[in-house]
Amino acid sequence: MAGAVVFMWENLQILIAAPVFNVQLILNGLTVGAIFALAGYGLALVWGVTNVKNLAQGDLVMMGGYVAYEFGKHGLNPMLALIPAAALMFAFGWLAYRLVIRRVIQLDLFTSLLATFGMAIVIQQALNLVFGPDVRTARSGLGEIKMFDGMVEITQIRLIAFALCILLAAGMVLFMKKSRMGQAIRATAQDARAARVLGVNTDRVYALTYSLNAAICGAAGVLIAMIWVIQPFYGIAYSVRAFVIVTAAGLGNLAAVVMTALGLGVIEQYSGFVLGAQFQQATIVGLLLAILIWRQIALMRHRKALQ
Amino acid sequence: MKGITINSARLGAAVAAALVLAGPVAAADDTITLGSAISITGKYSQEGKNASDGYNLTVKMINQRGGIKINGKAYKLVIKYYDDESTPARTAQLLERLISQDGIKYMLGPYASGPTKAAAPVVEKYKIPMVEAEGASRSLFTQGYRYLFAALSTSEQYLAPAIHLAAELAQKEGKKPSDLKIAMAFENDPFSQDIRAGVEEDAKKLGMKIVVDDKLPRDLSDMSATLTKVKALRPDIIFVSGHTKGAATATRQMQEMGVNAPMVAMTHCESANLTGKFAGAAEGILCPTQWAETLKYKDDLYGSAMEFNTLFKKTYPEYNIVPYQAAQGAAAVEIWADAFRRAQSFDSEKLRDALAATDMETFYGHIKFGPAGNNIAKPMVLRQIQGGKYVVVAPSKYAADPVVFPRKPTN
Numbered sequence: 001m002a003g004a005v006v007f008m009w010e011n012l013q014i015l016i017a018a019p020v021f022n023v024q025l026i027l028n029g030l031t032v033g034a035i036f037a038l039a040g041y042g043l044a045l046v047w048g049v050t051n052v053k054n055l056a057q058g059d060l061v062m063m064g065g066y067v068a069y070e071f072g073k074h075g076l077n078p079m080l081a082l083i084p085a086a087a088l089m090f091a092f093g094w095l096a097y098r099l100v101i102r103r104v105i106q107l108d109l110f111t112s113l114l115a116t117f118g119m120a121i122v123i124q125q126a127l128n129l130v131f132g133p134d135v136r137t138a139r140s141g142l143g144e145i146k147m148f149d150g151m152v153e154i155t156q157i158r159l160i161a162f163a164l165c166i167l168l169a170a171g172m173v174l175f176m177k178k179s180r181m182g183q184a185i186r187a188t189a190q191d192a193r194a195a196r197v198l199g200v201n202t203d204r205v206y207a208l209t210y211s212l213n214a215a216i217c218g219a220a221g222v223l224i225a226m227i228w229v230i231q232p233f234y235g236i237a238y239s240v241r242a243f244v245i246v247t248a249a250g251l252g253n254l255a256a257v258v259m260t261a262l263g264l265g266v267i268e269q270y271s272g273f274v275l276g277a278q279f280q281q282a283t284i285v286g287l288l289l290a291i292l293i294w295r296q297i298a299l300m301r302h303r304k305a306l307q
Numbered sequence: 308m309k310g311i312t313i314n315s316a317r318l319g320a321a322v323a324a325a326l327v328l329a330g331p332v333a334a335a336d337d338t339i340t341l342g343s344a345i346s347i348t349g350k351y352s353q354e355g356k357n358a359s360d361g362y363n364l365t366v367k368m369i370n371q372r373g374g375i376k377i378n379g380k381a382y383k384l385v386i387k388y389y390d391d392e393s394t395p396a397r398t399a400q401l402l403e404r405l406i407s408q409d410g411i412k413y414m415l416g417p418y419a420s421g422p423t424k425a426a427a428p429v430v431e432k433y434k435i436p437m438v439e440a441e442g443a444s445r446s447l448f449t450q451g452y453r454y455l456f457a458a459l460s461t462s463e464q465y466l467a468p469a470i471h472l473a474a475e476l477a478q479k480e481g482k483k484p485s486d487l488k489i490a491m492a493f494e495n496d497p498f499s500q501d502i503r504a505g506v507e508e509d510a511k512k513l514g515m516k517i518v519v520d521d522k523l524p525r526d527l528s529d530m531s532a533t534l535t536k537v538k539a540l541r542p543d544i545i546f547v548s549g550h551t552k553g554a555a556t557a558t559r560q561m562q563e564m565g566v567n568a569p570m571v572a573m574t575h576c577e578s579a580n581l582t583g584k585f586a587g588a589a590e591g592i593l594c595p596t597q598w599a600e601t602l603k604y605k606d607d608l609y610g611s612a613m614e615f616n617t618l619f620k621k622t623y624p625e626y627n628i629v630p631y632q633a634a635q636g637a638a639a640v641e642i643w644a645d646a647f648r649r650a651q652s653f654d655s656e657k658l659r660d661a662l663a664a665t666d667m668e669t670f671y672g673h674i675k676f677g678p679a680g681n682n683i684a685k686p687m688v689l690r691q692i693q694g695g696k697y698v699v700v701a702p703s704k705y706a707a708d709p710v711v712f713p714r715k716p717t718n
Contacts (some may be wrong), residue, residue: 007520014539021539024564028531097589134352135551137526137559137584152539153565228528229555237526272532278495278522280532 004276011274024152025269033159033167033265037134037226038220039238041169041243041257042106042213049189049209050105055116056096057242058235059123060214064089064221065230068138078138078226079160079276081111085222093214095209097207105206127232140226161223168216176254185209240281244288316606337342337623339375339384339653340384341643342411344401344426344710346418349393354632355418358441360623361636362386362415366691367622368608375647383649384640391417395425402429415639416457420444420498420631427455436659438642442637443597445501446680448536455680456662458671462498463505465595466546468687469572470509472593472701473544476570477714485514488531490542492533492557502548502574518542523549528556534566547573553578562716569713572689582695590695591714595687598631598671599699601707602688606669608641614669616623638671 015022039061046054067085068078100119104112142156176182185193188205196202220238224230241264249260264284271283317676330546343362346355366384374381387409391398398417405411406429414430416423416439422441430437440458448461474484489510494504499523518540520534534557537545545568547557554575561567562585576582576594600616609615615637619629626633642665650661666675672685689701691710700710 010518011536014536018539021535024535024538025532028535032529032531135555135579137555139584144565146565150565153563155563229552231552234526234528238525269532269535272521273536276521277492277524277530277533281524281527 004272007276008274015273020148020151021273023148025273026266027152027154029269030156030262031082031154031162031227031265031267033262034162035220035223036241036245036265037165037258038168038216038223039242040249040261041172041254042216042220043242043245044249044251044254045172045209046213046256047246048186048189050101050206052105052112052116052210053109053243054210054213055113055239056120056123057213057217057236058238058240059120059127060089060093060217060235061221061238062127062232062235063067063092063123065138065225066127066136066221066227067218068222069131069136069230072138072225075249077141078222079140079142081138081222082219085218087096089218090211090215092218093211094207096214097210101210102203102206120239124232124235131232133232135229135231137229138222138225155173155227157226161227164223165258168219169254173254180269181208183204203231213270241284244284248288248291264278267272315614319456319606320467327574334534336630337380337382338385338411339382339647340387340409340411341413341415341640342387342389342402342405342409343415344389344398344405344417344422345415346422347390348391348696349391351393351418351422354441354602354630355393357630357632358418358636359386359388360619361440361633361638362640364622365608365637365640365644373625375644377647377651377653384644386415387411391422393418393422395421398422399425399429399603402426406430406433406435412653413643413658415439415636415643416441418560420447420462422540423447427452430454431605434659435655436662438639438662440639441632444498445504446497448677448681455558456642456661456665456676457681458642458674458685459597459635459682460685461681462501463508464593464687465502465505465574466548466572466687467509467699468595468689469544469570469593470506470513470515471517472703472710474513474515475703476710477543485516486514487513487544488518488540488542489544489546490517490519490529490537490540490548491517492519492523492544492549492553493520494525496525496550496552498528499548499550499553499574503546506546515702522575523553527554530556530560534560534564537568538564538566542568544570544572547571548575551575551579554581555584558585558588558592567714569712576697582697586695587717590716591711592692593689593710594692594697595689596631596697597687598634599688599690599697600629602672604668604670604672604705606641606667609637609670612670634671638674639669640668641669642674663711674676 039057043057046052050159068081071081072078099267121283126268140157144153144155146153184200184205187200192202245261249256268280272280322425345359346352370383374383387399391401394614411467412435414435414437416437417426418441420442423439434455438456443459443462445461445463473487477484519536546552554573558581572593581589601610602612605611616629620626645667646658646661650657674682675684677683686702688699690697691700698708699706
């Protein structure tokens with residue numbers, strides 16, 4: 001235990017003595033966070049509009065990853081899989097909505113949790129049957145960018161992922177604000193019954209929301225296959241991160257979701273550096289707990305002030 | 308209720324069938340029947356086949372040479388197999404059946420540590436000796452089992468030889484082993500932590516300094532925080548073990564982040580297909596294995612390791628390369644034969660003592676059991692990826708080629 005404290009102290013000193021490593025950590029953290037942001041704002045969308053807490057989030061991500069893997073296997077650049085994966089996953093999302101989600105939207109929380117949990121298991125086992133339990137990757141063929149005499153290195157694919165995350169988020173905000181469908185989605189999220197009364201086809205809105213989420217997850221999966229590895233049962237890590245991000249950021253605000261995801265990415269890197277990789281997840285979950293408690297206290301003060 | 312009736316009817320039929328089948332085998336008085344519950348179906352089916360093909364080849368070879376002579380009479384070897392469906396619970400059930408219904412008194416192990424852990428208490432209960440060759444977990448040999456013997460090296464030895472290789476190389480360069488700095492990243496599961504314990508123990512003995520000691524989470528495949536630390540601290544050796552995912556992630560991210568050390572050692576290189584997927588980045592990485600055909604081990608039955616390799620491929624043409632599971636399976640039957648010859652008896656207690664006193668040279672390596680039943684005489688073998696191929700480099704006494712040091716990855 002004392003040894004662990006010495007480690008932490010020494011690691012902290014490195015960051016102070018050689019600030020260049022901070023750059024590496026922050027860059028890595030931002031790009032890691034960008035990937036989580038993709039899974040996160042898909043979840044925020046579905047959660048906010050349909051009130052379904054989608055436990056199959058990470059498994060949708062894995063499905064997208066396998067599209068990239070298939071592209072790579074057949075000699076194509078996995079980067080090309082981005083759009084096909086998103087399109088395929090959009091179609092899958094539509095199907096999943098028709099078969100499962102539609103039937104549980106009106107029911108209580110537990111039914112929808114169970115239904116999406118069941119979906120997650122079915123997806124995992126199906127992927128396992130088709131692709132086997134081996135760990136897979138896809139190679140983007142892109143190189144690295146070196147900075148500070150090679151002390152800091154970052155892969156181009158990570159930068160692309162970061163750019164894509166910001167672009168997608170901006171596109172989403174525009175879509176929600178400007179398009180008719182976006183307005184319908186927002187109206188449904190605010191009050192589904194009122195929206196129906198005013199002629200919004202809420203069933204279509206729900207279907208579109210879920211499919212859109214699946215498509216974003218698919219795109220995230222393609223990036224993950226090129227940055228890390230995929231495996232039929234690794235989806236859970238992305239589900240957990242997405243839930244943490246959305247819980248911490250709240251549902252309504254896309255910008256907050258992105259900022260939270262990026263922040264968590266950076267914190268995770270620092271925690272891995274200073275405390276060790278075994279504490280990364282604990283730090284994130286601990287932070288979430290702290291945020292929730294702090295919010296509860298703030299809410300209580302607010303109530304007192306109102307009284 | 309219905310389910311139970313069907314099950315018991317089925318069980319009854321199976322028991323009856325087993326008794327009919329077992330009858331003649333047990334009755335024949337010029338054979339010695341070994342038993343094994345091994346994975347024929349399920350997730351270990353391929354590895355189970357590798358192991359049992361090894362068992363069968365040695366049985367065939369010994370029988371071709373006239374069998375085993377005990378008190379002047381020659382006995383042929385036979386193995387009775389059951390399929391444990393790759394599940395430990397089934398292994399335990401089937402061992403009960405082999406012992407109490409089929410009357411088998413000499414056991415060969417199942418495949419993998421899990422099923423072996425399930426099998427060990429059963430053979431212990433009936434005092435039936437078992438020679439296993441496919442369960443490497445250190446925890447198998449901390450329970451005080453008397454009837455369990457393992458031909459292979461246990462998990463804590465997987466990466467430890469790299470420590471000694473590094474010490475050797477440091478001394479050649481005129482440095483002290485205690486000057487060496489070590490970075491370790493091991494997954495947080497019992498198997499990887501066993502390996503870590505072995506590395507730590509040997510590093511401490513030689514006074515090396517551990518500068519990074521991270522435990523990798525199971526579910527996330529990002530090592531960038533750990534590797535940034537490695538880059539900052541410039542260790543002399545990097546150790547990684549986290550199954551297929553660990554090997555793939557470490558190799559890829561070390562290249563991406565420009566992280567290197569004079570020596571890099573990791574497990575699961577082959578299952579992660581490092582030479583195929585990360586050709587340049589994997590160059591110079593050290594990977595442990597239980598056995599390699601290029602080793603200079605030999606025995607009377609097979610000749611050299613290479614001769615075993617050739618014979619195995621000729622006998623089972625479906626294999627392109629000979630898996631080490633097959634080699635250690637073949638060695639396990641050799642150990643049994645040797646014990647029978649020395650004991651000159653069918654008494655399981657005498658055979659146990661003969662097994663415990665085993666001290667023999669095989670094509671698979673030297674076999675000598677410690678008090679816990681694990682093989683203490685055979686070191687793990689280290690191979691280095693050189694030009695996209697696995698080349699044995701340590702222990703230097705048996706190695707075919709010199710190690711490339713310091714490591715230089717190519718792009």
